[in-house]
Amino acid sequence: MIVFKKITKLLVSALIVTSTSFVYAADKVNTLDKPNLIIILTDDQGYADVGFNGSTEIFTPNIDKIAKEGVRFTQGYVSYPVCGPSRAGLLTGRYQDRFGFVGNPTIDPSVDNAGIPKTEKNIAEVLKPAGYTSGILGKWHMGTHPSLHPDKRGFDHFYGFLSGGHKYFPEDLVINDLSEVTKKWQWYSTRLLRNDIRVDTTEYLTDELSNEAVEFIKREKDNPFFLYVAYNAPHAPLQATQKYLDRYPHIKNKRRKTYAAMISAVDDGVGQILSTLKEQGIDDNTIVFFLSDNGGPLSKNASNNGELRGGKGDPFEGGVRVPFAVRWPGKIPAGIDYNHSVSSLDILATIVDEAKVDVTSNKPLDGVNLIPYLTGENEGQPHDVLFWRSFSTNWSASLTANSKMIKKGGEAMLFDLDKDIAEQKNMYKQSKDQYKNQRAQYEQWNDELQDPAFPRLGSWDFTKQNKTKTKKTK
Ligand code: CA
Secondary structure (H helix, E strand, O other): OHHHHHHHHHHHHHHHHHHHHHHHHOOOOOOOOOOEEEEEEEOOOOOOOOHHHOOOOOOOHHHHHHHHOOEEEOOEEOOOOOHHHHHHHHHHOOOHHHHOOOOOEOOOOOOOOOOOOOOOOOHHHHHHHHOOEEEEEEEOOOOOOHHHOHHHOOOOEEEEEOOOOOOOOHHHOOEOOHHHOOOOOHHHHEOEEEOOEEEOOOOOHHHHHHHHHHHHHHHHOOOOEEEEEEOOOOOOOOOOOHHHHOOOOOOOOHHHHHHHHHHHHHHHHHHHHHHHHHHOOOHHHEEEEEEEOOOOOHHHOOOOOOOOOOOOOOOOHHHHEOOEEEEOOOOOOOOEEEOOOEEOOHHHHHHHHHOOOOOOOOOOOOOOOOHHHHHOOOOOOOOOOEEEEEOOOOEEEEEEOOEEEEEEOOEEEEEEOOOOOOOOOOOOOOOHHHHHHHHHHHHHHHOOOOOOOOOEOOOOOHHHHHHHHHHHHO
16 A cells, blocks of 8 residues: 555656756757667676665665666566576567577577577567667677677677677677687687777776667767666676775675676666766666666575576576666666566567557567556556476476476476565465466466577587697698
């Protein structure tokens, strides 16, 4: 009830703000009819490693502003607990297993189908006919073959790298092209791409991407835009500059300290992005989403998922429930928690609905427009059920009315997340009917999915081929 009153109060003030901003925006092409979209995606950040989810150890005052001036999703999910498939789901608004994107794609640039298939449309491709300009900064990971590069997939601007991770210091970025990679992980050292041209950087990678975000916003401010800021931080390797490390004298563990510093670099970038929106007068017609692509991998990057069980790669909450918030001043309430389950799949559905883009001829979306739920216009819940499938490690999961069904390694599990957020008490034996129902619902969904469509990272060592080629040419 208190929350409802708060929403009503906020809606009244929102209406006032909206009407004044409409007058302000009326003479601009960039109007409320076609809101800009910014997605700030972090990589492998733990659920508990952000101020708005209670961290007092890591400082994220700017990321927290998104939740404070917008909505914090307490149960915000991604569609897969690992980078590649999670991003494919986010970008298409559809469960990625529907098109065989079941694992991280190989980074072999000769494989022309290791990415999002052309039969699917990503956010940039969907928004292009509506007059949007799109930019991606940072990690692509949706295919390294030239036909799969961002500029072939609807993006007008790309500044970043094609593979799934990257080193952060300019002096480490020395490889000219993926075709020169001869050792595993060497692809973390490629020079950055500006569209299809290799360029040198001068700054710590996270700062470099933040500066680019500011430039993009300034350049595109007069027309509707979609900006996808895909930071690779705080994904390994753990590397940070002294400027950010100095903020954490209280963290003694060196790895945790570096991880915290990496998040601070992202946080400064978020601050730059938010203040640029204000300066450019487009604050109230820009929707900003913040989320991580999967849960923290714990020991791998010293992340913390709080009381959630497991981490990256797991069907448990620690794998798929992520720090997630959205801000749209004047249009959605400020400073509230939204407690029903939402999904990264909802972002595309939200922008196409708000921008009135006709997607009826596209394949059906799995996400929904979240805005009516956040304003209170729609009192129901966005999803009756959410599903997850890991083809390679053979586990499956679903969530309905906070009952979480998991089948992993042949073990049947059922957790009541309302009472047991840490998934400690397996209720399977007491609730076999509920498990059976969720299982049947899952099987129905599973029938709609495809088997792996392309070779995955590590499944084909193309670096050996490059090595042979390199030797032959010597
Ligand atoms: Ca990730």
